[in-house]
Amino acid sequence: MTFFASLLITGLMTGAIYSLVALGFVLVYKATGVINFAQGEFMMFGAFVAAALLTDWGLPAAVGIPVTMVVMAGLGLVTERVVLRPMIGRPAIGMIMATVGLAFVFRGLAPMLWGGTTKSLSLPLPETPIQVLDVRLSPTVLAGAITAVLLVGGFALLFQKSRTGIALRAVADDQQAAMAMGISVPWAFGTAMAVAGVAAAAGGLIWGDLLGVDSYLALVGFKVFPVVILGGLDSVGGAVVGGLVVGAVESVAAGYIDPVVGGGTKDFVPFLLMLVVLLVRPYGFFGKEVIERV
Amino acid sequence: MIHRECGVIKTTYRADMALYPLPLARVTVVVTVALLVAVPWLLPAKYLVWASLTGIAAIGAVGLNLLTGSAGLISLGHGAFLATGAYTAANMAARLHAPFWVALPAAGLVAAILGIVVGLPSRRVKGIYLAVATIAAQFITEWVINHVTWISGGAQATVSLPPPALGPIRIDTEAERYLLILAVAVVAVVVGLNFNRSRLGRAFVAVRDRDLAADVIGVEVGRTKLVAFAVSSAYAGVAGALWAYYLGVANYEMFTITVSIEYLSMVILGGLGSVVGSVYGAAFVTVLPLALRDLLERFRDLIPVGDVATFVAQLRLVLFGSLIIAFLVTEPEGLARLWRKVKDYFRLWPFRY
Numbered sequence: 102m103t104f105f106a107s108l109l110i111t112g113l114m115t116g117a118i119y120s121l122v123a124l125g126f127v128l129v130y131k132a133t134g135v136i137n138f139a140q141g142e143f144m145m146f147g148a149f150v151a152a153a154l155l156t157d158w159g160l161p162a163a164v165g166i167p168v169t170m171v172v173m174a175g176l177g178l179v180t181e182r183v184v185l186r187p188m189i190g191r192p193a194i195g196m197i198m199a200t201v202g203l204a205f206v207f208r209g210l211a212p213m214l215w216g217g218t219t220k221s222l223s224l225p226l227p228e229t230p231i232q233v234l235d236v237r238l239s240p241t242v243l244a245g246a247i248t249a250v251l252l253v254g255g256f257a258l259l260f261q262k263s264r265t266g267i268a269l270r271a272v273a274d275d276q277q278a279a280m281a282m283g284i285s286v287p288w289a290f291g292t293a294m295a296v297a298g299v300a301a302a303a304g305g306l307i308w309g310d311l312l313g314v315d316s317y318l319a320l321v322g323f324k325v326f327p328v329v330i331l332g333g334l335d336s337v338g339g340a341v342v343g344g345l346v347v348g349a350v351e352s353v354a355a356g357y358i359d360p361v362v363g364g365g366t367k368d369f370v371p372f373l374l375m376l377v378v379l380l381v382r383p384y385g386f387f388g389k390e391v392i393e394r395v
Numbered sequence: 396m397i398h399r400e401c402g403v404i405k406t407t408y409r410a411d412m413a414l415y416p417l418p419l420a421r422v423t424v425v426v427t428v429a430l431l432v433a434v435p436w437l438l439p440a441k442y443l444v445w446a447s448l449t450g451i452a453a454i455g456a457v458g459l460n461l462l463t464g465s466a467g468l469i470s471l472g473h474g475a476f477l478a479t480g481a482y483t484a485a486n487m488a489a490r491l492h493a494p495f496w497v498a499l500p501a502a503g504l505v506a507a508i509l510g511i512v513v514g515l516p517s518r519r520v521k522g523i524y525l526a527v528a529t530i531a532a533q534f535i536t537e538w539v540i541n542h543v544t545w546i547s548g549g550a551q552a553t554v555s556l557p558p559p560a561l562g563p564i565r566i567d568t569e570a571e572r573y574l575l576i577l578a579v580a581v582v583a584v585v586v587g588l589n590f591n592r593s594r595l596g597r598a599f600v601a602v603r604d605r606d607l608a609a610d611v612i613g614v615e616v617g618r619t620k621l622v623a624f625a626v627s628s629a630y631a632g633v634a635g636a637l638w639a640y641y642l643g644v645a646n647y648e649m650f651t652i653t654v655s656i657e658y659l660s661m662v663i664l665g666g667l668g669s670v671v672g673s674v675y676g677a678a679f680v681t682v683l684p685l686a687l688r689d690l691l692e693r694f695r696d697l698i699p700v701g702d703v704a705t706f707v708a709q710l711r712l713v714l715f716g717s718l719i720i721a722f723l724v725t726e727p728e729g730l731a732r733l734w735r736k737v738k739d740y741f742r743l744w745p746f747r748y
Binding site: 195 | 463519522528538652708
């Protein structure tokens with residue numbers, strides 16, 4: 102039982118950090134209808150920026166972390182201007198491929214700028230694990246989970262209550278109608294990308310601290326898909342629930358199956374889960390159902 | 396090439412329906428094929444390797460283009476089908492001592508079956524949801540090959556296979572391998588070209604353009620989608636098997652998600668829905684990194700980089716990504732369209748109209 106509980110709790114914590122990455126994805130999708138395949142690379146880029154600022158330049162975290170977020174928000178804006186804006190109104194496959202191209206660029210550019218070796222990134226957090234009910238938790242994971250909860254709460258509030266959030270939702274719902282109401286669609290896209298950049302920076306900081314900073318970090322981005330499919334592509338709350346479920350399931354499954362088959366379960370179980378969800382409930386737990394009739 | 400329709404009179408329906416109705420076009424095709432056959436004698440060995448790799452990639456890309464370009468189903472799991480073909484052929488050749496001409500179609504068949512299974516979600520979801528489902532298929536296949544020793548034959552997930560043989564002829568020189576690949580690729584392209592003109596090919600396009608409308612005019616949407624997956628995967632299976640035969644080994648690292656994405660970029664760069672475009676795209680994507688590396692190694696004293704190989708790997712990613720974006724923004728229909736524009740310009744040249 103303790104084994105199960107510890108697996109479950111570690112899984113839930115990891116899951117909370119997954120939802121942090123998924124959050125950026127959902128934000129972009131919600132506001133622009135673009136599937137951002139480069140979210141993982143965005144996060145990796147954020148981690149590289151943070152590593153350069155904190156480790157190489159030795160800036161204090163209180164300066165380095167906000168600067169990282171600003172840089173990533175700027176990168177989001179640039180991406181919107183160069184890649185997404187010309188693609189407004191194009192078919193889905195074009196949009197997807199454009200972000201795939203973007204992912205390639207980031208994955209090549211980051212090691213070109215900062216070298217291909219793994220960099221360390223250590224956040225000013227205590228090293229000793231925290232004991233919670235027989236389960237040892239790394240402070241980084243805990244910090245990640247807390248950040249995730251705070252950010253998600255903030256974004257949910259932003260989307261539901263603020264003028265900006267309502268404008269973004271309007272653009273997502275119908276671009277033409279939004280334009281007619283005087284909402285600037287490029288502005289909405291830019292805002293969404295900038296916010297997604299901030300979320301990616303937060304994810305990159307946490308994951309970079311956990312795994313070390315190199316281009317393999319981008320692979321965490323693929324875990325976003327099971328998370329968002331489970332929760333529903335356009336649901337901020339769904340990103341959290343999906344993240345927690347995926348984290349818990351993969352951790353528990355890995356704990357029991359890995360010794361039998363010799364590893365790798367974590368790369369595989371989330372996707373199996375996702376396929377089942379797609380077949381049974383394609384729009385996830387909280388996604389908006391699109392009904393088509395002849 | 397530049398074909399003027401002027402002065403061509405067709406007197407039979409057969410002539411009207413020919414794949415290449417213009418005499419000059421037929422000459423161009425014959426000359427092109429003849430030149431391709433002559434490559435081993437025309438080009439040094441290094442470029443022959445490039446040509447062989449392009450041929451293999453072209454087969455896979457034509458298949459993916461039928462699925463993504465013609466039927467409009469985005470697949471990010473093409474690597475999984477290549478892997479299935481490669482491991483089928485490798486296991487049949489290594490364990491059952493199956494000859495090449497048995498192993499190759501078998502690879503296509505097994506991949507097609509997997510394709511149908513992977514395509515099943517397409518009956519229920521589409522667009523982005525389907526793309527994500529194919530990613531799942533990619534990762535699951537990778538994992539299965541890596542962890543089921545019955546398929547992957549041990550720790551390194553590597554199966555080596557003997558050189559292919561056609562009856563008494565053993566194919567073990569570079570030139571022979573190239574010619575074999577060329578033969579399969581030509582068949583693949585011709586089948587692909589005709590496929591798009593067939594009833595099924597038109598059904599694909601109908602499903603792509605508007606699945607509900609296709610349903611109304613009597614196209615069975617669900618079945619058509621599965622057929623698209625099957626055909627595309629069969630192409631991939633054959634390409635994967637050829638690749639394994641070419642290298643003499645099947646290794647799961649040849650078939651990761653990056654490979655799937657590369658195939659998708661071949662199709663996008665070449666031109667969605669264009670069979671010939673897939674060949675251009677395959678050539679472009681395959682040759683670009685090789686040529687880049689060649690070039691950088693030649694001028695390595697001039698560039699301040701430590702290790703050419705890693706630099707090329709990184710530069711390649713950046714170039715690739717930027718090219719994909721640039722093409723999507725400026726020329727969404729890819730190299731095929733670009734080539735058509737050039738042809739259209741010179742069709743009337745030097746006259747304005």
